[in-house]
Amino acid sequence: MTGILVTGASGRLGRAVIRSLSVLAPRTRVHALVRRADAAADLRRQGVHARLADYGDPAALAEAFAGIDRLLFISSPELRPAVRWDHHRAVLDAAEGVGHIVYTSVHGADHDPAHAATEAALRERGGATILRNGFYTEPFLVRALDDAQGGTVVSATSGQPLATASVDDLAEAAARALLAVPTPVVRELRGPAWTYDELAELLGVRLGRPVRHRDVPVGEAGPSGPLHAAAASGALAAETPDLGRLLGRPPRGIAEVLGQLPLR
């Protein structure tokens, strides 16, 4: 039986994918790629086969891809487009002999140079399953839950909706795509759209006291400001059916994700 390899397996998404695969696939097939020896040791303690390579080390990558037929290529978190593309090119070179690749891209990949180049390279290679992951729901909710302690959550969304997705749903979808019949396709993975007014109401219920939403200028909306501005323009509003189809159930909405977050 041929091997499955998951890159970025020590990251937030990668760890959740490994958890999903431990339920969905035979343990002997699954291999995790990490760049740190301590992360490899952690995974091995959990009974997961771990391989070591940095995206900047082509020789180690080639060795890590031996015997692998299916790859979940979790994109590099590197923010500099040229470096991210270098990382991605190195992974694609090392994956030359891999039968099928599932790649985690992003919402709006056409406007992101490294993701767009990677998607184009995958098409040239004969196709891959491209999962354009929506923005994670959790960071928005964690911040809002913190702010809600003071009775007000702020956003620069002008009341417009955001179709985000929970990390666990994106991870399970990636695991399912990896195990499915290989299909060269682009899937847009987003969950149900929500607004900050709805979130404030749910936070009030969770905390047992009124929480209101106040719209502020982008500069006052914190690290999510640029995404809020995108939401305000309507760019994050559209829901898509692909995530639910891959999961075989409705994706988690904000009420469910909020219910799973710890209260401090």
Ligand SMILES: NC(=O)c1ccc[n+]([C@@H]2O[C@H](COP(=O)([O-])OP(=O)(O)OC[C@H]3O[C@@H](n4cnc5c(N)ncnc54)[C@H](OP(=O)(O)O)[C@@H]3O)[C@@H](O)[C@H]2O)c1
């Ligand atoms: N959709 C969204 O809202 C959203 C949010 C955050 C991130 N993302 C993107 O989704 C992808 C995965 O995200 P994540 O949440 O899992 O991020 P994460 O928690 O930061 O994990 C990144 C993973 O990549 C590994 N990595 C970093 N540099 C590497 C290198 N040079 N060589 C090999 N491995 C390397 C990290 O290893 P270490 O553990 O050793 O650092 C880690 O396993 C990234 O492309 C990220 O930019 C999307």
